[in-house]
Amino acid sequence: MTETEFRLNGRVVRGQMADYATLAAYLRDNLGHFEVKAGCGEGVCGACTVLLDGEPLASCLLLARQAEGCTVETVAAAADGLRQALAEAFVRWEAAQCGYCTPGMLLTAYAYVKGGGSFDSPSIRRALAGNLCRCTGYQHIIDAIAEVVSTWPAEG
Amino acid sequence: MAGRRIAGGPGVGGTTGQKFARKDVAAKVAGLVSYSGDTQGAGMLHARLVRSLYPHARITEIAIAAAQALPGVAAVLTARDVPCNVLAEDPSGTGGGVFTQPVLASTEVRYVGEPLAVVVAASPVLADAAAQLVKVTYEPLPAVFDPGLALADDAPPIHPGGNLCVQWHVNKGNVEEVLAQAPVVIQREYATQFVDHAYLEPEAGSAWLEADGVIVIRAATQVIEHYRRLAGMLNLPHSRVRLIAPYVGGGFGGKEDMTVEPYLALAAFHTRRPVRMVWSRQESLQARPKRHPMRFQYTVAASRDGKLEAVDINILADAGAYALLTPRVLFAAAVVASGPYRVLAARVVARAGYTHNVPSSAFRGFGAMQAAVAYEQIMDELAETLGMDPLELRRKNFLQRGDELATGERVETAVWLPETLNAVQAALGPEPQPSRPGLLVGRGYAMNMQPYGRTVWFGDQAAVWMGLENDGSFHLRAGVTDVGGGQAAVLGQIAAEVLGVLPEAVTVHFGDSALTPLTGGTFATRQLYMSGNAAVRAAESLRERIQRVAATLCGGDAKTVVIESQGVRTARGSARWHEVAAAARQAGVALEVLETFFAESGPGYDNRRGTAARTFPDFTYGCHGCDVEIDPETGQVQILQYVASHDVGRAINPLSVEGQIQGGVAQGIGYALTEEVLFHEGQCLNGTLAQYLIPAAADLPPIRALILESGEGKGPLNARGIGEPAISPVAPAVANAVARALGGARVRSLPITGEKVVDTLFER
Amino acid sequence: MYPLPFVYKKAQSIAEAVAWAGDDSRFLAGGQSLLPMLNLQLASVGLLIDVNAIAELAAIGEDRAALSVGALTRHDTLARHATVRRASPLLAEAASLVGNPRVRRRGTLGGSVAQADPAAELVTALLALDAEIDVVSPDGRQRYTVPSLMLGPLLTVLRSQELVVGVRVPHREPAEGQAFVEVARREGDFALVAVAARLWIRSGRVARAAIAVGGAAEMPIRLADLEAWLKGQKAGAPLWDAAGERVSDEVRAVGDPFAGAAYRTHLSRVLVCRALAQAERARGAS
Ligand SMILES: Cc1cc2nc3c(=O)[nH]c(=O)nc-3n(C[C@H](O)[C@H](O)[C@H](O)COP(=O)(O)OP(=O)(O)OC[C@H]3O[C@@H](n4cnc5c(N)ncnc54)[C@H](O)[C@@H]3O)c2cc1C
Ligand code: FES
Numbered sequence A: 001m002t003e004t005e006f007r008l009n010g011r012v013v014r015g016q017m018a019d020y021a022t023l024a025a026y027l028r029d030n031l032g033h034f035e036v037k038a039g040c041g042e043g044v045c046g047a048c049t050v051l052l053d054g055e056p057l058a059s060c061l062l063l064a065r066q067a068e069g070c071t072v073e074t075v076a077a078a079a080d081g082l083r084q085a086l087a088e089a090f091v092r093w094e095a096a097q098c099g100y101c102t103p104g105m106l107l108t109a110y111a112y113v114k115g116g117g118s119f120d121s122p123s124i125r126r127a128l129a130g131n132l133c134r135c136t137g138y139q140h141i142i143d144a145i146a147e148v149v150s151t152w153p154a155e156g
Numbered sequence B: 001m002a003g004r005r006i007a008g009g010p011g012v013g014g015t016t017g018q019k020f021a022r023k024d025v026a027a028k029v030a031g032l033v034s035y036s037g038d039t040q041g042a043g044m045l046h047a048r049l050v051r052s053l054y055p056h057a058r059i060t061e062i063a064i065a066a067a068q069a070l071p072g073v074a075a076v077l078t079a080r081d082v083p084c085n086v087l088a089e090d091p092s093g094t095g096g097g098v099f100t101q102p103v104l105a106s107t108e109v110r111y112v113g114e115p116l117a118v119v120v121a122a123s124p125v126l127a128d129a130a131a132q133l134v135k136v137t138y139e140p141l142p143a144v145f146d147p148g149l150a151l152a153d154d155a156p157p158i159h160p161g162g163n164l165c166v167q168w169h170v171n172k173g174n175v176e177e178v179l180a181q182a183p184v185v186i187q188r189e190y191a192t193q194f195v196d197h198a199y200l201e202p203e204a205g206s207a208w209l210e211a212d213g214v215i216v217i218r219a220a221t222q223v224i225e226h227y228r229r230l231a232g233m234l235n236l237p238h239s240r241v242r243l244i245a246p247y248v249g250g251g252f253g254g255k256e257d258m259t260v261e262p263y264l265a266l267a268a269f270h271t272r273r274p275v276r277m278v279w280s281r282q283e284s285l286q287a288r289p290k291r292h293p294m295r296f297q298y299t300v301a302a303s304r305d306g307k308l309e310a311v312d313i314n315i316l317a318d319a320g321a322y323a324l325l326t327p328r329v330l331f332a333a334a335v336v337a338s339g340p341y342r343v344l345a346a347r348v349v350a351r352a353g354y355t356h357n358v359p360s361s362a363f364r365g366f367g368a369m370q371a372a373v374a375y376e377q378i379m380d381e382l383a384e385t386l387g388m389d390p391l392e393l394r395r396k397n398f399l400q401r402g403d404e405l406a407t408g409e410r411v412e413t414a415v416w417l418p419e420t421l422n423a424v425q426a427a428l429g430p431e432p433q434p435s436r437p438g439l440l441v442g443r444g445y446a447m448n449m450q451p452y453g454r455t456v457w458f459g460d461q462a463a464v465w466m467g468l469e470n471d472g473s474f475h476l477r478a479g480v481t482d483v484g485g486g487q488a489a490v491l492g493q494i495a496a497e498v499l500g501v502l503p504e505a506v507t508v509h510f511g512d513s514a515l516t517p518l519t520g521g522t523f524a525t526r527q528l529y530m531s532g533n534a535a536v537r538a539a540e541s542l543r544e545r546i547q548r549v550a551a552t553l554c555g556g557d558a559k560t561v562v563i564e565s566q567g568v569r570t571a572r573g574s575a576r577w578h579e580v581a582a583a584a585r586q587a588g589v590a591l592e593v594l595e596t597f598f599a600e601s602g603p604g605y606d607n608r609r610g611t612a613a614r615t616f617p618d619f620t621y622g623c624h625g626c627d628v629e630i631d632p633e634t635g636q637v638q639i640l641q642y643v644a645s646h647d648v649g650r651a652i653n654p655l656s657v658e659g660q661i662q663g664g665v666a667q668g669i670g671y672a673l674t675e676e677v678l679f680h681e682g683q684c685l686n687g688t689l690a691q692y693l694i695p696a697a698a699d700l701p702p703i704r705a706l707i708l709e710s711g712e713g714k715g716p717l718n719a720r721g722i723g724e725p726a727i728s729p730v731a732p733a734v735a736n737a738v739a740r741a742l743g744g745a746r747v748r749s750l751p752i753t754g755e756k757v758v759d760t761l762f763e764r
Numbered sequence C: 001m002y003p004l005p006f007v008y009k010k011a012q013s014i015a016e017a018v019a020w021a022g023d024d025s026r027f028l029a030g031g032q033s034l035l036p037m038l039n040l041q042l043a044s045v046g047l048l049i050d051v052n053a054i055a056e057l058a059a060i061g062e063d064r065a066a067l068s069v070g071a072l073t074r075h076d077t078l079a080r081h082a083t084v085r086r087a088s089p090l091l092a093e094a095a096s097l098v099g100n101p102r103v104r105r106r107g108t109l110g111g112s113v114a115q116a117d118p119a120a121e122l123v124t125a126l127l128a129l130d131a132e133i134d135v136v137s138p139d140g141r142q143r144y145t146v147p148s149l150m151l152g153p154l155l156t157v158l159r160s161q162e163l164v165v166g167v168r169v170p171h172r173e174p175a176e177g178q179a180f181v182e183v184a185r186r187e188g189d190f191a192l193v194a195v196a197a198r199l200w201i202r203s204g205r206v207a208r209a210a211i212a213v214g215g216a217a218e219m220p221i222r223l224a225d226l227e228a229w230l231k232g233q234k235a236g237a238p239l240w241d242a243a244g245e246r247v248s249d250e251v252r253a254v255g256d257p258f259a260g261a262a263y264r265t266h267l268s269r270v271l272v273c274r275a276l277a278q279a280e281r282a283r284g285a286s
C-alpha cells in the first residue's frame, strides 16, 4: 500500500493503493468507476480502455501506481464538444447493443478523431483493431465515427 | 454503409418502422449502466470456484481444512453443503428424458473445469489463494472425447443410461425408393467445431440475503426463471429466491444455462453476507458450454433438371459431459436439415453422444445454424454436379407458402426466399475482380430458414403489466432479460405505438423475477414474439380502459377517444390525466392491467414416426451473399463485401434489426474463418482472448443489411424474430464463396483457416 | 484480475534500476507482455522495477556507423520516427505490425527483446539487421547479438539484474533493399510467420543477403545457408523462387495447435520469396 495521487476526470484522487492493483481494478473495486469495463485482463479486448494523459491505453495493463501524477479520463469525464458529438452519433446510429465494449470504444474513437483520423472506413477499422465488440459487427460504430469525422472541425 | 429498407410496413404511425434512438443506448454510451459485476459494497465477499483438472476421474478426497484456516476465508463449500445437489431438466419438453447434473461434483468429474467447491473470502486475492489451498485427490479414469467413439460398444460409460444423449428422427416419404431411382445422387460430409460465445462481459453477479429471508441473486443471465431451480437446490420455497438480471453484456445463448447463479446463491445462503463472483476469461473458455460441434453426412438425390427428390441425412453432435439443452439444439437441426427447399422424401437421424468434453448447449442459431452449413454447401455441390447455376438450382426448389416440410407440417406464412435472394444479388453488383494478379476471387450465397419461438408443445407464455400514472406516464413491467438487442426498450416502443403516445411516455421495468411478471427467457428468438405480443395485449387492454373512463368523462363513443400527452380527447370534450385518474377511481376502474400471451400450442413430437402437425410457431427466411479474395499461396481469405437480407415481417426498430443482422454476420464470419475452441483430451489449448480469435473491426468487410418486410409474422405488429436467423447463413455463404474462388476445391470443415485452404489446394 | 501480490518501485536512473534488481525482481517496461502474464497468474514476481521514468532509455540517435534506439522506445515511435524510417525502414515496418494501436503506444523495443517471443516482429527484424543489444548490470556493460541472447521460446540469457538499455542497428546502405512481411491470423496478432530480408545487389547480382524468419521455429532464425547460396547469383524473380524452394532445408518449423509445422514451413517459403522480391524493389527507395 502506497499513497498515490492522480487526476481522474478532472478531480484529484489520492489514496492508498496496493502495489499490485491494476488501474482497472483500482478504478472499479476501490473507486466504483464501473464505467471502466473488464473483459479479459490481457490487453486484448479494449473494454478497459482509459485515456492516460490523453492516450487510449488498456487500464488492465497499467498498475494503479503508474498513474501517479497523470491525468486519467474515463467515459464518465465531463465531455468536451467532440466527446459529446461522438456520444450523440453513437446513440443516433445505435452503435451500442449490450454496451459492454462501448466506453472503451468511445474513448478510442475520441482519440482517433482528435488525432486527425480520416473518415475512410479502413483507417477507422485499423484504429479500432484493439477494441473488440461481439454484438454489433462494428458497422454502426464505424458509421457513427465516420459521420463525426466528416462533420467535426479539425483542430489546429 | 447504412442498411436500407426495401418495403414499407403497414405504417400505423408512431415510431415503429422509423430510426429511433433507444434509451438504453444513451445510458450505455454515457457509461451509466450498472452490469452484474459492477458491484462493490462494504463487507462484500468474493467467491471463486475450484474446478476439476481432469476430464474423467474419481474424486477420493476434497481437503478443505487448509483453505478454511486461511484468515479472511468465510466459507469453503462442497457438495455436502448443497441442500439438493441435483439440477434436473427435461429439455426436449416431450418427456423424452430427464437429465441431471450435480451443482458441485463430489464423487466423479466428467469434464475439465467441472465445479467441485466454492471458496468465499474477503477479497478476490484471498479467494484465489484459498482456492489454491483446496486439495483434490483424483483417480483418473478412461475418457472419451469423440462422440462417434463414445457411441461405440466398448466406450467407457459416461452416464448410467449410456452415452447416447438424444436421437431425433424426421421422416417423409420413402427415401430408399427415391434414392434407388434418382438420376443424380451425391454424398458429402461436413463438420463444424467448438466455438465460444465470447461476449465481452464475463459471467458475473452478486447475491445477498434480504431481511425477510429472501435470497437475491443479481446476475448476468438470459433467464430469470432459473430462480425456481435455485430454490429447488436450496430446498426453499420458490417464493424465497429472487433473480434479477440487469442489462446483460452479451448473451448469445451462453447465459441461457446457469453460470454463476447457483454458486452465488449457495454462498449467500451459507455465509448470510453479500457475495460477488466473476469468472475469468480462461474459466469461461475452458468450462462454460460451447456451440455443438456436428458432423453431417448428406446424401441428396435430384432429377437432371435440378428438382430435389430426396435427402438422407445423418447428424452426429458432441453433447459433452452433460445434456443441458442438447436435445433441443439437435431437434432444431433435425427439423431444418433439408433447408428451405421442397423435398419429396426425407430421412433425418440426428444424434448427440456424451463425451468427456465440456458440455455443449445453446448458442445463437441453436442447431439450425449448423444444419445450414451442410444444406447450403451441398446445394452448391449439387449444382456443380448438375452443371447448373447454384442460384437457379435453389430457385427451382424454394419452399413456398402452403408447402409441407420434411416433418409433415405446413408452412403458413410468407416465404420470401426469391425476394431476399434478388435483393442480395442486386446489392452485390458486378462480379468481384482480384485486387492484384495471383489472387483468386469468388462470390457465394446461402439461404436459410430459422425457427423463432419455442416448439409448440412447450405451451409457451409471457406476461406484461401496464399501468398509468396520474401525470400521464406509463409503467410497463416485464420479466424480460435484455442482452443488448433492445429487448426491454422495444416493449415500450410497441406499447407506445398501440396507445398512440410517444415512446418516452413509457418506462420499462424489467428483469426481476419477484417484481416483474414472467415472460420467459431471452432465447430461441422468442422474446419479441412472446413478450412483444403480451405488450400489445397489455397496451390494448389498458387503452380500452382509458377510453372507457374518458368516454364517460368527456362524452362520446369510447372507440373515438384519442390519447394525447396531456390527457384524453373526444369530439365532445377533453380531460387532463389527473381528471382521468380521479374518474377511474370513482368508477372503480383500475388503470392497470396484466395480460398474458399464450403461444400457439400443440401436441408433442412423434419421434417414432418422425412427424408433427407443427414444430415451431414460424420461421424467418433470408439470403446472404459475399465476395472473397484468397491468396492461394498463404491460404488467407479476405471478405471483400457482405450483404444480408431477411424478411422480418415488419421492422419495428430498423436500426436494431440492422444491428442484429450486422452482429450476426460478424459472429458468423468468425465461425467461418477463425474461431475454434481447441481441446486436447478435454484441456482447452486457447483459453485466452489473445488466442481465441473473434473478429476485430479490421478483419471484417462492410456489412450491408437489407431489411425486407412481407408484413407477415407471428410476432407483434406482424414482426418475425431476427436474433438468430442473422447468423445461420454466414458460414455457408463464405464457404461457397471460398469454393468458388478455389475453382471448386472445398474445405468441408470449419473454420476455413489458411492452413486448410493451402492443404486443400495441394490435394488437388 | 488481480496478480499475485508484489512490491512496486519506480526507478529514476539506470543505476538505480540495476541496483534494486535481485533474484525475485523483474523490470517493468510497457507491461504489454508482463502484465497479462501476472494478471492471468501465469507468472509471479516479488519486486517489480518500473523503468518508464528513465528518460535516457527512450533516446533515439545515430552516429556514422549505426542508429541507436533506447530500450524504452515505444513500438509506435519506432514505426513513425523519421530517423528510424530512413536509417532502418525494416525496423519501422516491423514495429508497425506489432499488436494493436494500444499495444504499440505502450510496448517497448527492450521489452520485446527481453520477452523473446518466437514470433516477435521486432526480434526477427533485429536478427536480420545484425543488431547489437546493449545491456547494463551491476557487473557493467555487455553487448549481445540476437543469437547470443536468445535461448529458446520466451527464454534469453539475461539474468534478472541485466537491463536492456538500447539497441544499435547499422544504417541501411545505398545498395541495400529491406523488406518485412508477415502472415497473421487476425489483424494485430502475433505473426504465424514473419520474414525480414535485406538484399544488396551490385551489377544485377546478389552481393549479400540477410534473411530472418520468425514464428516458424522455436525462435527467430537466420537462413545462413540460403544467404550464402544467393551470393553472386543473378537477381530477379527466378532467383527468389529458387530461394524459396531451399527454405525448407533450413527452417525446422514447429507446429502448435494454431498452425502445423508443414504449413509454417510453407509460409516461410512463400514469405521469403516475397520478402526478397520486395527488398529488391525497395533498393532505390529511401
Ligand atoms: C493484445 C496484444 C497483442 C500483442 N501483439 C504482439 C505482436 O503482434 N507482436 C509482438 O511482437 N508483440 C505483441 N505483443 C507484445 C508487445 O509487443 C509487448 O510490448 C512486448 O512483447 C514487450 O514489451 P513491453 O515493453 O510491453 O515489456 P514488458 O511487458 O514490460 O516486459 C516484458 C518482459 O521483458 C522484461 N523487460 C522489459 N523491459 C526490459 C529491459 N529494458 N531490460 C530487461 N528486461 C526487460 C520484463 O521484465 C518482462 O519479463 C502484444 C501484446 C498485447 C497485449
Ligand atoms: S480488460 Fe483490459 S483489454 Fe480486456
Ligand code: FES
Binding pocket: A095, A096, A097, A098, A099, A100, A101, A102, A132, A133, A134, A135, A136, B200, B249, B250, B484
Ligand atoms: S455492444 Fe456488446 S460488445 Fe459491443
